[in-house]
Structure formats: C-alpha cells, structure tokens
Amino acid sequence: MIESSRPESAAIAALRPWTVKRTLSLATLAQGLILLLLTANLGRIPVVSTGESSAPLLVNDLAVGCLVCLGVAAGLAARSFRIDRTGLVGFLFVAIGASSAFATARSYGFSTFELALSLAYLARWALYFAVYLVLINVVRRRDVNGIWKATETMLLIFAAFGIVQAAFLPGFAQLVYPESRAYLDWDIQGHRLVSTVLEPNIAAAMLLMGLLVQLAQLSVGVRMARWRPLLLFVALVLTLSRSAALGLVAGVGTILFVRGLSKRLLRWIAAVAGLVLVSLPKLIAFAAAYQKFSTGGSAAARMVSWVQALRVFRDHPLFGIGFNTFGFVQERYGYVRFGTAAYSSDGGLLFIAVLTGVVGLAVYMWMLWTIVRRCRAIWRDRELPAEHRGLAIGTTAVIVGLCVDSVFVNSLLTTFVMELFWILCALSFPIALSVRARIDTSSSVGMIPREANVALPV
Numbered sequence: 001m002i003e004s005s006r007p008e009s010a011a012i013a014a015l016r017p018w019t020v021k022r023t024l025s026l027a028t029l030a031q032g033l034i035l036l037l038l039t040a041n042l043g044r045i046p047v048v049s050t051g052e053s054s055a056p057l058l059v060n061d062l063a064v065g066c067l068v069c070l071g072v073a074a075g076l077a078a079r080s081f082r083i084d085r086t087g088l089v090g091f092l093f094v095a096i097g098a099s100s101a102f103a104t105a106r107s108y109g110f111s112t113f114e115l116a117l118s119l120a121y122l123a124r125w126a127l128y129f130a131v132y133l134v135l136i137n138v139v140r141r142r143d144v145n146g147i148w149k150a151t152e153t154m155l156l157i158f159a160a161f162g163i164v165q166a167a168f169l170p171g172f173a174q175l176v177y178p179e180s181r182a183y184l185d186w187d188i189q190g191h192r193l194v195s196t197v198l199e200p201n202i203a204a205a206m207l208l209m210g211l212l213v214q215l216a217q218l219s220v221g222v223r224m225a226r227w228r229p230l231l232l233f234v235a236l237v238l239t240l241s242r243s244a245a246l247g248l249v250a251g252v253g254t255i256l257f258v259r260g261l262s263k264r265l266l267r268w269i270a271a272v273a274g275l276v277l278v279s280l281p282k283l284i285a286f287a288a289a290y291q292k293f294s295t296g297g298s299a300a301a302r303m304v305s306w307v308q309a310l311r312v313f314r315d316h317p318l319f320g321i322g323f324n325t326f327g328f329v330q331e332r333y334g335y336v337r338f339g340t341a342a343y344s345s346d347g348g349l350l351f352i353a354v355l356t357g358v359v360g361l362a363v364y365m366w367m368l369w370t371i372v373r374r375c376r377a378i379w380r381d382r383e384l385p386a387e388h389r390g391l392a393i394g395t396t397a398v399i400v401g402l403c404v405d406s407v408f409v410n411s412l413l414t415t416f417v418m419e420l421f422w423i424l425c426a427l428s429f430p431i432a433l434s435v436r437a438r439i440d441t442s443s444s445v446g447m448i449p450r451e452a453n454v455a456l457p458v
Helices: 017-042 059-078 085-108 112-138 141-168 172-176 200-219 227-238 242-259 263-278 280-289 298-315 326-332 349-379 386-405 415-441
Strands: 044-049 054-058
Touching (some): 017 059, 017 112, 054 059, 059 112, 059 415, 085 326, 141 200, 141 415, 200 227, 200 242, 227 263, 242 263, 242 386, 298 326, 349 386, 349 415
C-alpha cells in the first residue's frame, strides 16, 4: 500500500538519530563513488558473450549498485522511502520497456538468452535511474554543493587526462585493449579526446553536461576560477564531436533564454571566441583530418541508422520493440549484427520511440518535464543562493543539450551519461523541498510545483 505524505511528515521528522547519521554518511559516500566514474571503460569485467561482442560488467556498475543497495537499506531502516512524481513516471517507463520486450520476444521468436540479455540492459537502465531515487532520499540541501563539487572535480580530472591522452596517447582504446577488434569493439580515434570512456562522442556528452552547469552558474553571478570552464571547453573541442557542438549551442541558448544576457557569461563567451579565432587554422586542419567537414563517413552512417530506426518505428509505433532488442530485431529484418553498435541506434528521442513507441516517448518526455518544471520554480526564487539557481538553470540546459546531442549519438541511454544526468536531476529535489517547506510555513501558495511524494511503509 502506498500512502501519500507531505515532504516534512511526522514519520520523516521522527527518524531516529542513528538513521539520520546514516543518511548523512550516504551523501558523503555518494561523493566518493562519483569519483569512481573516472574508471569508465577502463574497468570492464567480461560477463556474457553475445557472439560478435561481449556484455561487460563495469567497476562503475558495482559502485552504483553499492550506493543503491545502501540507500534502499537506509530507507528500510527508516521505514520510509520517498518517491516523487519523476520516480513514479520512471517506473511507468520501465514497465513499458519490459512489456514491449516480452511482446517482441514472442512475436519474433527470441531465444531465452536473447530476451534475458535485452532485459539485463533494461535492468541496468533501472539501476542508474535508482541513483536518482536514492539521492532524493539521502541528500539534504546542505549536501547539494558538496555533491556538485565532487561531480565537477571528477569531470575536471576526466578532461585534464583526456587532453594529455589526446596529445600523447593516440589510439588510446587500442593501447588499453590491444586484442580488441578495430571498429567492432572500439573505433580507431587517433588523437581525438576519448579519455577513460574510449569513445569521443560519449566523452563529449559528459563534458558538455559539466560545462553547461558551469556556464549557468556564471550567468547568475557565481564566482569560479575561469580555468574550470575553459578546461572543459578545450577538452570538448578536442573530442571533435559535432553532436556535442550542437548540444552546446542549444544548451547555451537555453541559458540565455532563461537568464537573459549576463555580463559574466558574455565576457567568458567573448574570451573563448577570441581563443577559437586564434587557433582556428589548427582546428580546421585537425577536424579535416578526421573528415568532420564531409557528409560521408560517420555522417552517412548516422543517416543509415536513422532510416533503419524509422523503419522499425513504422512497424511498431505504439509501444515499440522493447529495451535492447534492436540488434535482434534488426537481424530479423535482414540486417547483420555488426559489433556492439548493432544494439543501439542514433536518433535520441527517435530511438526511445523505437524502443517504447509513442506511448513510451510521451512518458519519457513527461519525466523530463517534471524535472524542468521543478528547476523553473528554483531559478525563479530570488531568495535561494546563486549556486542553487545556477544549478537549476544548468540542469535544464543539460536536458535540452543532451536531447540535441543524442540525435547524432546514443548518449541518452549510455550509462556514464545517465549517471551524471540523474545526479544533476536529483540535486534539484532537496532544494525544491526546502523552498516548499519555507513557503508552506509562511502560508504562501503556488511558488513550487507540488511533487507526488509518497512514503512506502515497511
């Protein structure tokens, strides 16, 4: 049974002191586990072979699983586990993905192994989504800045190592995994920045998220060392990711739309624009060496993947084909499964529609909208610190930027990106909760959108 309760209910207020201490320690633990994201694809444990590729377990998966298990255990001890509207909509999205996978497995005659592998990736998506659910239960407003700083620090280390790697360790994926098959396991990326993710477009999506939050905080007057966003920007440029460049334009446009013109942000943009102009000849030569001005190569491959995705979506428009069934369904369509990339497709929201249909896409967009709506209430509250308002604007810019970026690369469903994304989304919850408590105390109405907070009694 699920019982509705207000965010500051008597049950939550009556938590035993040892439970509160445990909750606070989990927030500290989360900061440490965020740094483990640096292991990325360097910490891969082969678990299952699909024939043409392997499905690994990552060290980061284990860290995330540890955080989720401890968070759930703390909720059980407290006899309360809060689930907001975003969480409820997320559960609905998982249910649609699972149901579609079962239906597709029966229609196309999947083997037990094929169905199990598809559901395993859905379980991984749910695990990373659970990071959001745990954090909204264990993070308090006083913890928000610390968790963001841990995330920012991780991204700065990620970027700094990536710059060194791009300069001195070309073909880094092949150096790490010398027995890997070129273009089947890892593409040969040369001097492009891949850092520990080993894939430039995914590395770019991660850097994009951190940079947009930093720029949003600059726009509201947060003081920060200018080298921090500059480092992320230089690293982002070295990925040569056209999708991330478009995502950056969309994200900065969102910040300007929300915040308006900001002298701090405009000064930073002007300085970066001058730096880009000075280094433009080198950048053009670097990009041309990787055919970034050509409509062939990766650009043509993306168009092919869009056509294939549209064909599958046309045949399964309502509820899609289910999570991670794309490679197996493609095989039934007559296409050859060719490496790990065969199980996903570019297209972003289009690919989500392929997996879960228009119904699942609508639910996914609803989930994103609940977060944007909450962030909007935060950035409009002038009584909040600039850091929190900037974080809310940055989270909204990240949502827009990732939706644009994922049109060209499957970043929305990549675990490393999802972890950062759900961490950012979770940080807005305790801020909104504290504001709502203040408004309720002062008998004001309408400042914060009401969340569907529920307590799950044990």
